[in-house]
């Protein structure tokens with residue numbers, strides 16, 4: 001896992017450069033675990049279970065935190081053997097057949113214990129994904145998958161809480177930006193009715209969470225959902241008129257890649273397709289006014305005005 005530390009503002013990327021990949025990771029996770037499987041992860045790891053004070057015994061503390069995260073990620077028979085060494089990255093894990101897995105943590109965590117839980121959460125999620133046989137091609141996308149799954153399954157708020165900036169320095173763990181961690185965390189919170197805001201010790205982590213949450217709420221307010229705002233509905237009505245007037249045209253629509261809708265003409269009329277705001281699976285419904293759709297993948301029920 002990457003470890004970005006440095007002078008304030010010099011090292012940390014902000015915004016949503018990996019949003020499409022994070023959304024694809026959520027879809028892939030629903031496909032692999034199913035809606036029922038994901039609902040087994042209905043509680044997040046509690047702050048007390050991963051708290052690690054600098055006066056705690058280093059090796060006993062690491063074992064305790066690793067066990068809490070192994071439980072959180074539902075890997076009951078996996079054992080994490082954790083050691084420290086000097087390295088460029090924050091941490092790494094050797095992906096073997098198990099049940100023992102070897103994790104190395106950067107030496108700096110010996111004296112910086114509060115973020116050991118964050119580092120272990122990411123590495124232990126690598127083990128989970130390895131066992132599930134779930135991966136994305138390319139290191140960058142695979143790491144984004146890992147951060148997204150860590151967060152969606154209730155252990156990733158630790159990574160966002162490890163993001164800290166003060167006047168002189170900054171630290172951020174993982175590959176998602178702080179706002180993207182906030183976004184995925186809010187996506188999870190909406191499904192499980194959680195309030196992650198209360199877990200943060202880092203003011204910067206909390207701020208990033210509120211920004212990501214606003215972005216996640218916007219997903220729920222896109223046409224053709226009935227919750228869409230006036231300007232979205234106006235744009236949708238225009239696009240629909242265009243699709244009706246141009247029978248030969250295909251795929252007209254607008255919005256960013258994860259939220260775009262498009263129209264398709266079939267023998268029995270027009271259909272609109274759009275991404276499920278929960279899992280991003282494409283949903284197709286006939287264009288005929290009020291329609292209630294149920295996502296086939298995550299089973300969210302969506303009220304649409306098509």
Ligand SMILES: [Zn+2]
Nearest residue numbers: 001126143146
């Ligand atoms: Zn990694």
Ligand SMILES: [Zn+2]
Nearest residue numbers: 276279295298
């Ligand atoms: Zn869905």
